[in-house]
C-alpha cells in the first residue's frame with residue numbers, strides 16, 4: 001500500500017485529480033470507478049480544471065459509480081446520479097450514456113445489481129477506482145461486517161452513516177435506509193485503487209485501513225490485499241498512523257529514485 005500524506009485537503013484533491021488525469025491521458029478509453037460524498041468534490045473541481053486547461057478529453061472514458069440510494073429516482077436532488085452530473089459529468093466532454101450509476105429505484109433491485117456487475121465486466125473492468133472512506137471504515141456502502149468477497153448488492157445503512165450523510169438532505173428522516181453498492185470483491189477487482197480521506201474524523205478509519213488487522217469489521221482494511229492501492233490523506237486524517245514517518249520517507253525515496261516504491 002502506498003500512503004501519501006499531504007498538507008491539507010486541497011493538496012489531497014490536487015493529487016487525486018492528477019492521478020485520474022494521468023490515467024485518462026495514458027489510456028483515453030479508461031474505465032474509471034467514481035465516488036460521491038464530500039471528499040471527492042475538490043478532486044472533481046481540479047479534474048474539471050485540468051480538462052479545461054490541458055484539453056484532456058474524457059470523450060472515450062466510461063465511468064461506474066460505487067453506489068446509489070435505494071428508492072431515489074435518478075433526478076432526485078439527493079441522488080448520486082444528480083451529484084455526479086452536477087459535480088463532474090456536466091463539466092466534461094463525456095457522453096452521459098458512458099456514465100453508469102446504479103439505478104436506485106429499479107423495480108427489481110436484485111436484477112439491477114447483477115446487471116451492474118455485468119456492465120462493469122463488459123466494459124473490461126475498472127482501471128482506476130476512486131474511493132472515500134466512512135468514519136466507521138466503510139468503502140462505498142460496504143458497512144462493517146460486509147463480506148470481503150461481496151459483489152454489488154443492496155446493503156442496509158448503519159445509523160452512523162445515515163447521520164454522517166444527513167447534511168446532504170433536508171432532514172434525517174429523508175436519508176434512505178439502504179443503498180445499492182458495489183461489493184468489496186467488486187472494488188478489489190479494480191486494477192488500481194485511489195482512496196482519499198481528509199480530517200480528524202477519518203484518522204481512526206485510516207489507521208485501521210493501513211495498519212490494522214485485515215477484518216470485515218473495518219472494510220477498508222481489505223485494501224491491504226490489493227497490489228496497487230494508494231491512500232492519499234491530509235495531516236489530520238494521517239494523525240493516527242503509527243508509521244507516518246516511514247510513509248513520508250518512502251515518498252521522498254520514490255521521488256529520488258523515480259520508481260514506484262511503497263506498495
Ligand code: PGA
Nearest residue numbers: 037038039040132133134
Ligand atoms: P465523505 O464520505 O467523503 O462525505 O466523508 C466518504 C464515505 O462515506 O465514503
